[in-house]
Every structure is written in structure tokens, then in C-alpha cells.
Amino acid sequence: MIFIDACYRKPTPRPPIWFMRQAGRYLPEYREIRAKYSFLEMCANPEVVTEVTLQPIRRFDVDAAIIFADILLPLMPMGLQLRFAKGEGPVIDNPVRTEADVAALGEPDYSKDLTYLGEAISMTRAKLDPSKALIGFCGAPFTLACYAIQGHGGSTFEYVRRWMYANPVAFRALMKHFTLSTIEYLKAQVAAGANAIQIFDSWGGALSAYDYLQFVFPYIKKILERTSMLGVPRILFIKNAAHYRSFLRTSEADVIGLDWTMPLAESRRILGEDYAVQGNLDPMILFADKDYVIRRTKAMLEINHGQSGYIANLGHGIHKETPIENVAAFVETVKNFRHDDL
Numbered sequence: 001m002i003f004i005d006a007c008y009r010k011p012t013p014r015p016p017i018w019f020m021r022q023a024g025r026y027l028p029e030y031r032e033i034r035a036k037y038s039f040l041e042m043c044a045n046p047e048v049v050t051e052v053t054l055q056p057i058r059r060f061d062v063d064a065a066i067i068f069a070d071i072l073l074p075l076m077p078m079g080l081q082l083r084f085a086k087g088e089g090p091v092i093d094n095p096v097r098t099e100a101d102v103a104a105l106g107e108p109d110y111s112k113d114l115t116y117l118g119e120a121i122s123m124t125r126a127k128l129d130p131s132k133a134l135i136g137f138c139g140a141p142f143t144l145a146c147y148a149i150q151g152h153g154g155s156t157f158e159y160v161r162r163w164m165y166a167n168p169v170a171f172r173a174l175m176k177h178f179t180l181s182t183i184e185y186l187k188a189q190v191a192a193g194a195n196a197i198q199i200f201d202s203w204g205g206a207l208s209a210y211d212y213l214q215f216v217f218p219y220i221k222k223i224l225e226r227t228s229m230l231g232v233p234r235i236l237f238i239k240n241a242a243h244y245r246s247f248l249r250t251s252e253a254d255v256i257g258l259d260w261t262m263p264l265a266e267s268r269r270i271l272g273e274d275y276a277v278q279g280n281l282d283p284m285i286l287f288a289d290k291d292y293v294i295r296r297t298k299a300m301l302e303i304n305h306g307q308s309g310y311i312a313n314l315g316h317g318i319h320k321e322t323p324i325e326n327v328a329a330f331v332e333t334v335k336n337f338r339h340d341d342l
């Protein structure tokens with residue numbers, strides 16, 4: 001699997017490629033299925049999950065599939081009432097507001113809870129070409145806490161930051177709870193057949209470097225420490241984390257995911273030789289004309305010319321209105337890239 005080789009910084013004939021949110025609404029074949037089910041109904045149906053996970057592989061022949069699920073699913077067996085409201089994104093109707101709320105959270109048991117996810121992973125792995133990796137994933141404790149505390153998404157997470165500083169004991173208890181359950185959640189995904197895992201700290205960039213180090217990073221490190229024996233590469237993606245790069249290299253991740261605000265060459269220098277990197281084309285570039293998409297993709301690849309340990313990806317999830325022909329151009333440009341292209 002060239003994706004796994006690149007995660008471990010082994011040489012590959014070309015960089016592997018997949019992209020975040022590759023199974024989703026920009027695909028007409030996804031929208032067709034989505035018209036028949038709610039999002040959560042889709043997630044709970046292993047046949048449907050297998051089908052939509054494989055859709056981008058069939059269409060673009062990318063090197064890895066990411067299992068169709070959501071970072072917020074594990075909150076449900078903890079007693080948090082999750083729903084996806086039209087036009088609003090995820091909503092939790094009973095957010096965590098007190099220390100007692102944290103103490104009352106259930107501890108999921110993945111031999112009984114969310115078993116559909118393991119079934120979907122095994123089913124997808126069986127149908128996926130052996131040369132392609134299946135990626136499992138989770139939300140990082142801070143991003144999960146953002147939804148659990150605030151009850152919905154946002155951009156600045158002011159309420160979460162305020163709550164964190166006002167209730168540091170409860171905040172740490174919540175982070176610990178999410179950390180322990182996430183370790184079990186990832187173990188269950190690998191046991192079911194996931195070949196790699198990605199930790200999404202989508203809102204992690206909202207803090208100062210000092211506060212991320214104090215309140216958040218120790219829990220990420222714990223997850224990485226406690227999943228090292230699983231024998232699969234671990235990708236750490238923290239959105240808007242340019243100000244954290246100097247200490248990211250103290251984690252035990254195998255791959256660091258970069259968004260488009262973190263220059264590739266500079267990030268590689270800061271992270272050092274021990275990490276592969278993944279990213280980082282701005283997903284909005286896929287709205288440009290096709291020649292520009294190709295040019296910018298080549299420019300991204302050339303930065304990594306001759307270096308192993310690089311996985312081509314977008315800098316965040318693909319937008320639901322992205323023109324498919326530009327997605328195809330992006331993937332083809334990577335798949336046709338050879339070192340002698342320069």
C-alpha cells in the first residue's frame with residue numbers, strides 16, 4: 001500500500017493521494033443515496049457505509065478510503081443527544097455545562113455500542129482493493145469538547161474557551177473522559193480492519209500555543225502513546241495549528257496533517273525528519289479553472305520533490321459544491337507525477 005509506505009516515510013514511486021471528506025455531498029452518487037436516508041441512518045447501515053466509502057475510490061481511484069462515519073458518533077453512547085439539523089450542522093440538545101454533567105457521561109463499550117461501525121469497516125475492507133488503505137478516524141478530545149460544551153459548531157468557540165478557563169477541573173475531567181473513550185474507539189476500528197487512523201482536531205487551532213500545551217496537547221499525546229502498539233500509522237490533523245508546529249514534533253504521531261496556512265517546506269523543516277506530512281491544497285482552489293488547479297497541484301508536488309514521507313491531500317475537507325472535473329484533475333495530476341516530471 002503506497003499510502004502506508006508514505007506514512008512510514010518509505011520511498012514510493014509517486015506521492016499517494018486521498019482527500020478529506022472524499023465521501024460526501026459533492027458526489028452525485030452520494031446525493032442519490034443521501035436522498036433516501038438521514039445522515040445518521042446512513043452511518044448506522046453498514047451496507048450503505050460500505051457503498052459510500054467506496055464511491056470516491058471507484059470514481060477517482062485514490063490510494064486510501066476513509067470510512068464513512070462522523071467524529072461525533074461516539075458521543076451518542078455517552079448519553080449526549082446528537083442530531084444533524086438541516087442547514088445547521090450537528091446539534092447536541094443536552095450539552096455538558098457542569099462538573100456533574102461530565103461525571104454523568106456514559107462510558108461506551110465498543111463490543112456493544114456503535115457495533116455498526118466495526119461491521120462497516122470489516123465489510124469495506126473486504127471489498128477494497130488490497131493495494132488501498134482503509135483509514136479509520138476520531139475527533140480529538142478538544143474538538144469533541146467544543147460540540148459537547150457549546151452544543152453546536154461555530155468558528156471562535158468563545159463559549160468553550162470561556163467555560164474552559166472558568167471550569168478548569170471539569171474541563172480536564174471531560175478531556176480525560178474523551179481521551180480514554182477515544183483510545184478504545186480507535187482500538188475497535190483497527191481490530192475491525194482499519195489500516196491507519198486520523199485524529200481530527202478541527203477546532204484545535206482556537207487556542208494560544210500556551211493554552212493548547214496546558215489544556216489539550218497532553219491528551220493528544222496520551223492517545224498517540226496508547227495507540228502506538230496497534231501497528232498502524234497515526235495521522236494528527238489539527239486545523240489552524242501553524243502556531244503549534246514547534247511542539248507537534250514531540251508527539252508520537254507518524255504523520256502530521258497540514259492545512260493551507262502552513263507552508264509545506266517550512267513545516268517539514270520545523271517538524272524534522274521523523275514525520276511524514278499530509279496536505280495541503282486549499283479546497284477552494286478546486287473552484288478555479290482547471291489549468292490553475294493543475295498548476296497549483298504541481299507546485300505543491302514539486303515542493304516535495306525527491307522527499308519521501310509525503311501524502312497529497314487537501315488542507316481541509318472538500319466543499320460540497322466542488323466541480324467534480326476539478327477534483328479529477330487534482331487527483332490525476334498527483335497520480336501522473338513522477339520525479340522526472342521536473
Ligand SMILES: Cc1c2[nH]c(c1CCC(=O)O)Cc1[nH]c(c(CCC(=O)O)c1C)Cc1[nH]c(c(CCC(=O)O)c1C)Cc1[nH]c(c(C)c1CCC(=O)O)C2
Pocket residue numbers: 019020021022023024025034039066067068069070071072084088089090137153200202317
Ligand atoms: C468537525 C467534524 C465533523 N465531522 C468530521 C469532522 C472533522 C473533519 C472536519 O474538520 O471537517 C469528520 C467527518 N465527517 C464525515 C467524514 C467521513 C469521511 C470522509 O472524510 O469522507 C469525516 C472524516 C462525514 C460527514 N459528516 C457530515 C456530513 C454531511 C452529511 C450530509 O450528507 O448532510 C458528512 C458527509 C455532517 C457533519 N459532521 C460534522 C459537521 C460539522 C457536519 C456538517 C457539515 C455540513 O453540513 O457542512 C462534524
